[in-house]
Amino acid sequence: MNKDSGAYARAGVDLNAGRRATELMKAAVQATYTPEVLAGIGSFGGLFSASRLKEMSDPVLVASTDGVGTKTRVAARLNRWDTVGHDIVNHCINDILVQGARPLFFLDYVASSVLDPEQTATIVRGVAAACQVAGCALLGGETAEMPGVYGEGEIDIVGTIVGVLDRPELIDGSAIEEGDHILALPSSGLHTNGFSLARAVLADENWVEPREELGRESIGDALLRPHRSYLPLINRLQEARMPIHGMAHITGGGIVENLPRILPAGCAAAIRRDSWTIPPIFHLIQKLGGVEEAEMTRVFNLGLGLLLVLPAGAVSLAQRILGDELLAVGQIEKGRPEVRFV
Amino acid sequence: MNKDSGAYARAGVDLNAGRRATELMKAAVQATYTPEVLAGIGSFGGLFSASRLKEMSDPVLVASTDGVGTKTRVAARLNRWDTVGHDIVNHCINDILVQGARPLFFLDYVASSVLDPEQTATIVRGVAAACQVAGCALLGGETAEMPGVYGEGEIDIVGTIVGVLDRPELIDGSAIEEGDHILALPSSGLHTNGFSLARAVLADENWVEPREELGRESIGDALLRPHRSYLPLINRLQEARMPIHGMAHITGGGIVENLPRILPAGCAAAIRRDSWTIPPIFHLIQKLGGVEEAEMTRVFNLGLGLLLVLPAGAVSLAQRILGDELLAVGQIEKGRPEVRFV
Numbered sequence: 001m002n003k004d005s006g007a008y009a010r011a012g013v014d015l016n017a018g019r020r021a022t023e024l025m026k027a028a029v030q031a032t033y034t035p036e037v038l039a040g041i042g043s044f045g046g047l048f049s050a051s052r053l054k055e056m057s058d059p060v061l062v063a064s065t066d067g068v069g070t071k072t073r074v075a076a077r078l079n080r081w082d083t084v085g086h087d088i089v090n091h092c093i094n095d096i097l098v099q100g101a102r103p104l105f106f107l108d109y110v111a112s113s114v115l116d117p118e119q120t121a122t123i124v125r126g127v128a129a130a131c132q133v134a135g136c137a138l139l140g141g142e143t144a145e146m147p148g149v150y151g152e153g154e155i156d157i158v159g160t161i162v163g164v165l166d167r168p169e170l171i172d173g174s175a176i177e178e179g180d181h182i183l184a185l186p187s188s189g190l191h192t193n194g195f196s197l198a199r200a201v202l203a204d205e206n207w208v209e210p211r212e213e214l215g216r217e218s219i220g221d222a223l224l225r226p227h228r229s230y231l232p233l234i235n236r237l238q239e240a241r242m243p244i245h246g247m248a249h250i251t252g253g254g255i256v257e258n259l260p261r262i263l264p265a266g267c268a269a270a271i272r273r274d275s276w277t278i279p280p281i282f283h284l285i286q287k288l289g290g291v292e293e294a295e296m297t298r299v300f301n302l303g304l305g306l307l308l309v310l311p312a313g314a315v316s317l318a319q320r321i322l323g324d325e326l327l328a329v330g331q332i333e334k335g336r337p338e339v340r341f342v
Numbered sequence: 343m344n345k346d347s348g349a350y351a352r353a354g355v356d357l358n359a360g361r362r363a364t365e366l367m368k369a370a371v372q373a374t375y376t377p378e379v380l381a382g383i384g385s386f387g388g389l390f391s392a393s394r395l396k397e398m399s400d401p402v403l404v405a406s407t408d409g410v411g412t413k414t415r416v417a418a419r420l421n422r423w424d425t426v427g428h429d430i431v432n433h434c435i436n437d438i439l440v441q442g443a444r445p446l447f448f449l450d451y452v453a454s455s456v457l458d459p460e461q462t463a464t465i466v467r468g469v470a471a472a473c474q475v476a477g478c479a480l481l482g483g484e485t486a487e488m489p490g491v492y493g494e495g496e497i498d499i500v501g502t503i504v505g506v507l508d509r510p511e512l513i514d515g516s517a518i519e520e521g522d523h524i525l526a527l528p529s530s531g532l533h534t535n536g537f538s539l540a541r542a543v544l545a546d547e548n549w550v551e552p553r554e555e556l557g558r559e560s561i562g563d564a565l566l567r568p569h570r571s572y573l574p575l576i577n578r579l580q581e582a583r584m585p586i587h588g589m590a591h592i593t594g595g596g597i598v599e600n601l602p603r604i605l606p607a608g609c610a611a612a613i614r615r616d617s618w619t620i621p622p623i624f625h626l627i628q629k630l631g632g633v634e635e636a637e638m639t640r641v642f643n644l645g646l647g648l649l650l651v652l653p654a655g656a657v658s659l660a661q662r663i664l665g666d667e668l669l670a671v672g673q674i675e676k677g678r679p680e681v682r683f684v
Contacts, residue, residue: 045406045438054396064387065449065484096387107407109500142407154491158451160502
């Protein structure tokens with residue numbers, strides 16, 4: 001009867017479902033352990049050595065918590081649970097990456113009405129796989145069964161990331177000035193935002209058949225594509241000592257709400273609407289739902305997952321390093337800190 | 343329609359409910375900011391200066407994620423949202439405290455079917471108040487609206503804490519040896535465990551009238567009492583340089599599952615059943631539900647919130663420092679790492 005004790009699955013003390021899930025995910029979690037991990041599964045808190053921070057001039061920890069939102073309902077409809085773990089990890093990685101931080105460790109929380117050990121383990125293995133790619137330890141986690149709180153078969157996935165940067169390398173947008181260029185890295189799809197709208201619009205469509213307007217991809221596959229991590233690409237710019245003036249992760253609120261978060265007073269962002277191709281899944285949603293342009297712009301990333309602001313003189317080097325991935329989409333102009341589409 | 347963008351409330355970019363909630367909680371969150379906080383509300387990730395870690399010989403970060411479980415359903419039945427924030431913070435504080443860590447910062451996640459700004463703000467103000475008491479910065483947070491995932495009016499509250507310790511001061515139970523004494527600090531009630539069982543048993547009772555067997559407290563008040571933080575008490579022992587061999591936070595799984603987590607091979611824990619008084623709320627649950635002793639022991643803390651293992655020679659000083667709060671409940675004996683009630 002003690003459903004609450006599902007909360008202890010990852011600490012290794014729960015019985016039944018929680019314990020079985022822990023067994024199923026244990027090897028994947030342990031594979032993420034960097035040499036800094038002193039204690040993980042089984043201890044009250046995860047222990048992570050911070051001795052390397054002593055070598056930094058002014059270490060700053062950067063932390064963020066996020067959920068994947070109702071993308072879990074897409075996973076449920078398709079009964080595919082191997083990608084949502086990547087979503088939550090990569091979302092969190094990007095959120096601290098835009099400030100110049102590299103990930104140290106991650107903690108996950110998976111809750112449902114009733115825990116299915118195999119499904120939970122599949123989700124956490126996805127979390128672990130994405131952590132491993134990023135060199136980020138999956139230091140802790142939690143699974144909880146809460147019948148009544150969650151709808152039957154419904155699930156929520158939450159993650160917390162902690163990263164580090166040396167303060168002189170903090171990227172906060174304060175260096176942005178008139179004449180800087182705005183560049184973009186493509187998203188892989190919706191990432192983790194806009195799923196309530198997308199699901200409502202697409203509810204009655206067939207999600208498994210290939211569709212011509214999606215380049216023979218199915219709606220399900222298009223929706224479920226994992227949130228992209230920009231860590232490897234941004235790392236290449238950082239290794240080249242690229243002077244990045246600002247970065248914005250394009251999530252809920254789209255370009256129009258996320259880019260202004262880093263614009264200093266007196267700086268507006270002029271984005272050229274014709275400078276990138278909006279992926280077909282967004283056109284399909286707009287067409288089938290009759291969604292207005294303004295709403296599309298506020299709800300979705302529309303194909304741009306991360307924006308960078310670079311001094312004009314750095315653009316050609318950045319393009320040489322990142323190649324065609326890097327799109328020139330706009331410029332910083334004088335004005336109020338807002339996005340103007342031109 | 344974009345319910346997902348509720349996910350950005352705390353980042354300051356969401357409209358409507360999320361934004362209103364953020365305004366309502368902002369002052370309370372900012373009141374938790376220690377001088378280490380370089381950026382909080384409004385930035386992609388929270389920034390926390392770790393420069394003080396450079397003064398440690400071997401700094402170790404300690405992190406834990408947890409939820410309050412279905413204690414939220416008690417709060418919902420009573421429509422009282424000011425205490426659950428304290429629950430999640432204090433639960434997390436204790437989880438890292440038992441390893442010797444002091445809290446640095448906290449991140450919260452509050453999700454529901456539909457966000458009520460005042461209710462959400464009340465919860466987060468509770469989180470902030472508990473953080474402030476502990477000198478812990480509320481560095482970030484997230485609110486999410488997920489209709490369909492959560493039952494109507496249902497809510498989940500998740501928290502992540504990051505603390506620090508200097509490695510020579512790590513408490514992991516490895517110093518525990520035969521002859522050590524086991525001491526306990528009282529819980530305030532159920533803390534955050536056993537609510538599915540408690541609610542099932544007590545469902546048809548009156549929760550607001552004072553009850554004789556609860557010392558004139560109502561069932562609602564008894565159930566909702568906040569999880570106690572043991573940080574101030576343990577700090578007093580640490581200031582006196584008390585050699586603490588081990589500590590266990592008694593949560594889901596009770597004494598029998600949590601104490602063995604820190605027992606080294608060859609050490610058993612003998613706990614005297616008559617050494618403390620089980621609070622009346624547990625007797626009431628047992629009586630009304632006809633719950634067996636073994637289940638009570640596995641589901642509830644039964645009045646003991648934290649166990650300490652001290653060398654025999656340190657006990658009298660610990661008792662002088664903590665007074666009557668500190669209960670002598672048992673001893674470490676030779677044997678398998680398990681709890682024996684004597």
